[in-house]
Amino acid sequence: MSDMRHTVPKTVCDPIPAAQYVRMSDDGQQYSIDNQKAAIQEYANRHGFVIVRTYADAGKSGVVLNRREALRKLLEDVDLGNTDYKAILVYDVSRWGRFQNTDEAAHYEFLCTRSGIRLHYCAEQFTNDDTPSSAILKAMKRSMAAEFSRELGVKVFEGKNRLVKLGFWVGGEPGYGYRRMMLSAEGKHKQIMNAGERKSLITDRVILVLGPRKEVECVRRMFAMVIQHRHSCTEIARQLNRDKIPFHGKPWSAHDVCNVLTHPKYAGYNVWARTSQKLRSKVAHLGRERWILIPGAFTPIVDQATFDSSGDAAEKC
Numbered sequence: 001m002s003d004m005r006h007t008v009p010k011t012v013c014d015p016i017p018a019a020q021y022v023r024m025s026d027d028g029q030q031y032s033i034d035n036q037k038a039a040i041q042e043y044a045n046r047h048g049f050v051i052v053r054t055y056a057d058a059g060k061s062g063v064v065l066n067r068r069e070a071l072r073k074l075l076e077d078v079d080l081g082n083t084d085y086k087a088i089l090v091y092d093v094s095r096w097g098r099f100q101n102t103d104e105a106a107h108y109e110f111l112c113t114r115s116g117i118r119l120h121y122c123a124e125q126f127t128n129d130d131t132p133s134s135a136i137l138k139a140m141k142r143s144m145a146a147e148f149s150r151e152l153g154v155k156v157f158e159g160k161n162r163l164v165k166l167g168f169w170v171g172g173e174p175g176y177g178y179r180r181m182m183l184s185a186e187g188k189h190k191q192i193m194n195a196g197e198r199k200s201l202i203t204d205r206v207i208l209v210l211g212p213r214k215e216v217e218c219v220r221r222m223f224a225m226v227i228q229h230r231h232s233c234t235e236i237a238r239q240l241n242r243d244k245i246p247f248h249g250k251p252w253s254a255h256d257v258c259n260v261l262t263h264p265k266y267a268g269y270n271v272w273a274r275t276s277q278k279l280r281s282k283v284a285h286l287g288r289e290r291w292i293l294i295p296g297a298f299t300p301i302v303d304q305a306t307f308d309s310s311g312d313a314a315e316k317c
Contacts, residue, residue, distance in 0.1 A: 015050035018087040018120075021074055023057040023095045033058060036091040043122035044089060052085050063098050065108075071097075075108060078115045088112055092123045093141040094148070102142040164272040167297040169206045171272065176247060176260060177219040177301055181209045208265065208298040218245055219301045222260055226310045233257040267307035268300030269293050 022036040033056060044051055055070040065072060077083055090096050096119070099105045109119050120128045126137040160170045173195060174180050180193040185203040192209070193199075199206065210216055218240070225231040225239070233254040240252045247256050264271050272292045275285050302310075 013048060015048050016087060017052045017085040018044060018049040018089050019053040019055060019074065019083070019085040020044075020051050020089045021055045021057075021071065021095070022091065023060055023068070023071070025059065025061050036095065039091055040089045040122050043120070047120075049087060049089065049120075051089070061098075063100065065097070065099075065104075071108075075111055078112050078117055081115070083115075083117060085117070087118050087120055089120050089122055092121050093138065094145040096121070098145040098148060099142075100146050102139065102146055105142050105145075106139075160272065161292065163205070164270055164292050165294055167207065167270055167294060169208050169270065169298075174208050174211070175263065175265065176256075177211050177215040178208045178265065178298070179211045180206050182206055208270075210299055210301070214245075216301055219260060219266060222257060223266075223302050223306050223310050226261055227306065233261070261310050264293060264307070265298060266301045267304050268298050269295055270297035 020037065020040045022033050022040070024033050024036075037054075041051065043049070055074045057068045057070040060068045060070075074088070093105070096109070097105045112119050118128065121138075124137075124141065126134040126141075128134070163170050168183075169180060182190040182193050182199060183205045184190055185201075185205075187205075190200070190204065193206070222236055222240075225236050226233075231239070234257075236257045237252040237254050240247075240257075245252070247253075260266065270293075273286060274291055300307075
């Protein structure tokens with residue numbers, strides 16, 4: 001008698017198409033794009049996902065959305081239904097964002113969930129479900145991600161504050177008439193830094209040195225024009241432009257002249273904290289009483305008496 005039994009074939013589930021979102025700011029090797037992709041791929045293999053699209057924000061802060069083109073594109077695609085995936089895989093909560101309002105991070109996740117696309121955090125301890133315990137842990141992680149940015153901002157400020165008091169330049173471009181000089185950890189001059197160039201090593205330091213002679217003479221001429229001839233910033237700018245003296249390759253404006261005549265670095269001060277911008281908020285201009293001013297840090301272009309004499313006239317420009 002033949003065996004009437006038969007084998008029921010196993011059900012083979014097709015892999016679920018998923019997009020991956022990766023972001024790297026300045027958090028170091030742990031959060032490199034390649035490391036994130038490797039961890040996400042491992043998660044996808046274990047849970048039956050196949051990566052069909054990648055959204056990547058390289059060198060972007062997680063504090064705000066407006067500078068993260070890839071995340072904005074992802075949210076736009078989800079909102080318009082322009083998706084060929086059923087899930088979004090992210091390395092962890094901090095890669096999704098370090099938003100200072102944790103509700104903002106939750107809102108962007110909700111936009112995805114509302115469209116039927118669940119967000120999966122691949123390196124977190126909680127599971128990606130809707131249980132109360134997972135929701136609590138996720139909310140805690142969002143708060144921790146936000147707090148990390150706040151604490152980092154305080155540490156960076158304190159570190160720069162210390163370097164400024166030691167006489168090192170921690171600002172951006174040096175300004176007209178000066179150039180940035182890179183120093184080794186031992187204090188030896190290494191090289192003049194070009195515009196946009198960064199230090200070679202984290203232990204290197206930067207000071208300001210006098211720039212080309214023509215620029216230095218032009219700065220002194222501007223101070224003389226405002227002190228001796230009582231010219232306004234607008235009149236000085238017009239005269240420099242008539243003399244075909246460029247300001248970083250473009251014509252001078254009254255604002256450019258005013259910045260030169262009122263910046264204490266031209267009297268040799270190291271100046272910092274003239275403005276404040278905390279966690280990508282709007283730039284706030286601080287009062288002079290809050291500036292950090294270190295005299296004698298750099299070679300001055302004009303003496304203190306000349307700088308002080310020009311102050312009142314320049315402020316009226």
